[in-house]
Amino acid sequence: MPPERDFYEILGVRRGASQEEIQRAYRKLARVNHPDVNKDPAAEDRFKEVSEAYSVLSDPATRRRYDAFGPNFRQVPEDVDPEAWARAQGRRTRAGAGAGRAGGGRATGQAGFGEGIDLDDLLEGLFSGRGARGGRAGGGWGPIPGADQEAEIELSVEDAYRGGRHSITVGSRTLRVEIPAGVSEGQRIRLAGQGGRGGDGAPAGDLYLIVRIAPHPRYRVSGRDIHVLLQVTPWEAALGATVAIDTPAGEAKVKVPAGTSSGRRLRLRGRGMPGPQNKAGDLYAEVRIMVPARLSEEERRLFEQLAAVSTFDPRRRR
Structure with a gap:
């Protein structure tokens, strides 16, 4: 033995x-x-x-x-x-x-x-003849606390931003969970007493939900910052403009400075994911200049006029 x-x-x-x-x-x-x-x-x-x-x-x-x-x-x-x-x-x-x-x-x-x-x-x-008083001579397990468990919960960017009540199925159970606003990728949410069952009257363990942020067609989340693509017209980029942009919290206005080129990042402070003690992340709008796929006769005439009078050459070394 x-x-x-x-x-x-x-x-x-x-x-x-x-x-x-x-x-x-x-x-x-x-x-x-x-x-x-x-x-x-x-x-x-x-x-x-x-x-x-x-x-x-x-x-x-x-x-x-x-x-x-x-x-x-x-x-x-x-x-x-x-x-x-x-x-x-x-x-x-x-x-x-x-x-x-x-x-x-x-x-x-x-x-x-x-x-x-x-x-x-x-x-x-x-x-001889004396038992193990006070011990577990019978070898019984006695009360055994339940084990902690983990499960993943996938949220859209909007749901992670807003928080609120969500349903999650763990095994045969469906639980209603209160998600804090502004949860981030990998964050653990503790549900006390929702883990493995304890034995002989011992308390149950805890359930930890691991947050996963689902891919989004418009937003990319990095920590508490949100990145979004901002499409603008050539004249908005050249002349400057204030344009609307979608955010998880709804529509916001962003100022495009005159002379903005594609790839420039415009920062909206505090418009990212909410955080504890009001320390929210930022939203970064990356500018992309778009041109019409088809030009009207008037648009073509104006672009040709611009090409004739402009001395700007983006390929010329400065």
């Missing part, structure tokens, strides 16, 4: 770890191995192993007993002194080593015990 694994090793924490470190380690491992999330047949066994380790190390009193008595802590009576136990274990180890050197057999008369006193019998008598 393989030796029992150390509970600290199972959770991947040091023996002096704080309760917060132990809880973080458990939540991380339980989330990965929970049977509702991980369909690997071995995941359930790992989840039980992690849960048992957490149930022991998360209780300060039980953890002290585990630190003192090791894997046998459930069988050791409550009134046994940890230091006396450690001394007895050390004597038992030395006695066993002495018996091995003598050619085998059971150790007698070792480590200060009287001649003819069998150490194994003494220890057996010490614990």
